[in-house]
Amino acid sequence: MKELSFPKIKVVLVFIILIVFTFASKAQQDAQFTQYMYNGLFYNPAFAGKESGYKFSALHRTQWLNYSGTNGPAPITQLLTATGGLEEYNLGYGLTFVNDNIGPVNNQEINLSLAYHKNLGRGTLSFGLSGGVFSSTLKYDELIVINPDPSIPISGRETQMNFNVGAGAIYDRGNFYVGLSSRHLNQPAFDFGEGAVDNQLMNHSYLLAGYRIKTFALWTFEPSFLLKTVSFNNFSYDLSVIATHNQKISGGLAFRGEESVSLLFGYGILKDNSLRIGYAFDLVIGGLEAKSPTSHEFMLTYNLQPVAREYQKVIQRTPRFRF
Numbered sequence: 001m002k003e004l005s006f007p008k009i010k011v012v013l014v015f016i017i018l019i020v021f022t023f024a025s026k027a028q029q030d031a032q033f034t035q036y037m038y039n040g041l042f043y044n045p046a047f048a049g050k051e052s053g054y055k056f057s058a059l060h061r062t063q064w065l066n067y068s069g070t071n072g073p074a075p076i077t078q079l080l081t082a083t084g085g086l087e088e089y090n091l092g093y094g095l096t097f098v099n100d101n102i103g104p105v106n107n108q109e110i111n112l113s114l115a116y117h118k119n120l121g122r123g124t125l126s127f128g129l130s131g132g133v134f135s136s137t138l139k140y141d142e143l144i145v146i147n148p149d150p151s152i153p154i155s156g157r158e159t160q161m162n163f164n165v166g167a168g169a170i171y172d173r174g175n176f177y178v179g180l181s182s183r184h185l186n187q188p189a190f191d192f193g194e195g196a197v198d199n200q201l202m203n204h205s206y207l208l209a210g211y212r213i214k215t216f217a218l219w220t221f222e223p224s225f226l227l228k229t230v231s232f233n234n235f236s237y238d239l240s241v242i243a244t245h246n247q248k249i250s251g252g253l254a255f256r257g258e259e260s261v262s263l264l265f266g267y268g269i270l271k272d273n274s275l276r277i278g279y280a281f282d283l284v285i286g287g288l289e290a291k292s293p294t295s296h297e298f299m300l301t302y303n304l305q306p307v308a309r310e311y312q313k314v315i316q317r318t319p320r321f322r323f
Contacts, residue, residue, distance in 0.1 A: 028204070028228065028230055028234065028236060029201060029202060029204070029230070030183065030204050030228075031061070031075075031077045031079070031098060031100045032063075032228075032256075033059065033061060033077075033079065033297065034061075034238075034254055034256070034262045034264065034280035034282055034295070034297050035059065035264065035278055035280050035297055035299050036208070036224075036226050036238060036240075037210060037222070037224045037226075037240060037242065038057070038278065038299065038301065039057065039059065039079060039081065039299075040170075040179070040208060041081045041083055041094050041096055041113060042079060042081065042096055042098070043168070043179075043181055043183070043206045043208055043226075044128060044168035044169075044170060044179045044180075044181035044206065044208060045094065045111075045113035045114070045115060045128030045129055045130035045166060045167065045168050045181070046115045046126040046127055046128030046168040046169050046170040046179060046181070047083070047092075047094070047113075047115070047126075047128070047168075047170065047179075048083050048085075048092035048093050048094030048113040048114065048115040048128055049083055049084055049085025049086070049091060049092015049093055049094065049115055049117070050083075050085075050092060050115065050117065050124075050126055050170065050172065051085075052085065052087065052305065052306065053084070053085075053303055053304055053305040053306055054082070054083070054084040054303070054304040055081075055082070055083050055084075055301065055302070055303050055304075056081070056082050056301065056302045056304075057079070057080070057081045057082075057299065057300065057301040057302075058078075058079070058080050058299070058300045058301075059077075059078065059079040059080075059297065059298070059299040059300075060076075060077075060078050060297070060298050060299075061075075061076070061077040061078075061079075061295065061296070061297045061298075062074065062076055062295065062296045062297075063075040063076070063077070063282075063295045064284065064291045064292040064293075064294075064295055065292055065294050065295065065296060066292050067291060067292040073101070073103065074292065075100070075101060075102045075103075076100075076101045077098070077099065077100045077101070078097075078098070078099040079096070079097070079098055080095075080096070080097040080098075081094065081095065081096050081097075082094065082095045083095070083113075090116060090117045090118065091114065091115065091116060091117075092113075092114070092115040092116075092117065092126075092128075093112070093113065093114055093115070094112070094113035094114075094115070094130075095110070095111070095112060095113070096109075096110070096111045096113065096130070096132075097109070097110045098110075103142065104138060104139045104140075104142035104143040104144075105136065105137065105138055105139070105199075106136075106137040106139070107134070107135070107136050107137075108134075108135045108137075109132060109133065109134040109135065109164055110132045110133055111130045111131065111132030111164065111166070112130065112131060112132055113128055113129070113130040114128065114129055114130075115127060115128035115129075116128075120171065121173075122173060122174070123171055123172050123173035123174065124171070124172050125169070125170070125171050126169065126170045126171075126172070127167075127168075127169050128167065128168045128169070128170075128181075129165070129166070129167050130165065130166040130167070130168075130183075131163070131164070131165045131166075132163075132164050132165075133161055133162070133163060133164060134161065134162055134163075134164040134184075134188055134201060135159060135160070135161045136159070136160055136161075136190045136199065136201075137157055137158070137159040138157060138158050138159075138192045138199075139157045140152065140153045140154060140155055140156050140157060140158070141154070141155045141156070141157075152192075158192050160190045160191070160192070162188030162189070162190065162201075163186060163188060164183075164184055164186065164188055164201070165184075165185050165186050166181065166182060166183040166184065166185055167181065167182055167185060168180060168181025168182065168206075169181070174212070175211065175212050175213075176209070176210065176211045176212065177209065177210055178207070178208070178209040179206075179207070179208045179209070180205070180206070180207055180208075181205065181206045181208070182203060182204070182205045182206075183203070183204045183205075183206075184201050184202065184203050184204060185203060187200055187201060187202055187203055188200070188201045189201070202230055202231070203230070203231075204228065204229070204230055205228075205229050205230075206226065206227065206228055206229075207225075207226070207227040208224070208225070208226050208227075209224065209225050210222055210223065210224035210225070211223050211224075217245075218245055218246040218247075219243060219244070219245055220243070220244045220247075221241065221242070221243050221244075222241070222242045222244070223239075223240070223241045223242075224239075224240050224241075224242070225237065225238070225239055225240075226238040236256070236257055236258075236259075237256075237257045238254060238255070238256050238257070239254065239255045240252055240253065240254035240255070240262075240264070241253055241254075242264060242266075244266075247268065247273050248267070248268045248273055249266070249267050249268070250264070250265070250266035250267075251263075251264065251265050251266070252264040254280070256282070258286045258287075259284065259285070259286045259287065260282040260283055260284045260285060260286070260295065261282070261283050261285060262280050262281060262282045262283070263280070263281045264278070264279070264280045264281075265278065265279045265280075266278040266279075274302060274303045274304065274305070275300075275301070275302050276300070276301045276302075277298075277299070277300055278297075278298070278299035278300075278301070279296075279297065279298055279299070280296070280297040280299075281294065281295075281296060281297075282294060282295035282296070282297070
């Protein structure tokens with residue numbers, strides 16, 4: 001990789017500022033994950049191909065288990081990601097699929113990501129762009145309307161689709177990383193029931209940072225932080241600390257501001273730890289009057305490293321030559 005010149009650094013700073021200070025909104029609409037530190041591609045397309053090899057992950061989240069109320073069933077979310085890279089071109093690519101059920105609304109999105117990685121000082125600076133399709137389905141038979149409107153059906157469902165774009169940047173120094181990103185930059189709009197139900201997908205911005213600490217006896221610790229904002233009128237955050245032994249078994253604690261505390265576990269199944277399982281347990285401590293007290297998250301990841309081909313010179317012998 002080539003070094004990044006100082007004039008280009010100014011462009012980087014302008015790019016980051018534009019990401020952070022973009023569009024206004026009122027409420028968090030994206031899915032939330034306790035194991036966010038392992039799913040950076042969902043938040044930031046610059047994670048695409050940041051690490052060597054190919055990485056695949058599948059996550060299932062059941063939020064507020066056994067919740068039943070007037071707002072419909074508890075949220076259930078699935079996340080699938082795949083990423084790889086073209087190291088000779090300093091490029092990475094990724095695919096993200098999300099299925100998010102929230103009461104009477106089912107949202108699905110599929111995004112393709114492309115990232116470019118550059119050496120900067122002792123670290124690597126990455127830029128990423130994503131684009132795809134966001135689909136929203138409204139189930140009228142599960143929708144509770146305070147003021148009934150004749151234009152809103154009482155049964156059936158309606159699905160609408162729109163384009164969806166995002167961008168992000170990451171600087172990774174090895175022992176720490178920090179990334180800024182923005183999803184739904186184009187703020188796709190959905191208009192159900194002949195205009196009676198308007199639901200615009202607002203822009204979401206994220207600050208994701210982590211620090212890697214290597215200690216004695218094969219132990220590593222990684223505190224991380226995720227700040228989420230929908231405009232600067234609405235903020236939420238996650239804090240976590242993960243301890244890992246010999247890259248095999250891990251455990252940690254997490255806290256989501258004013259919402260929950262969590263326990264996280266991970267284990268490498270195969271000998272080379274390429275296949276790992278993860279689990280997160282959330283105990284809700286805020287807003288229990290409208291939630292159930294526990295959430296559960298299961299994750300499976302697989303890292304496929306490129307095969308290194310080594311050629312050994314074989315001595316050739318003939319009656320006249322030896323080489």
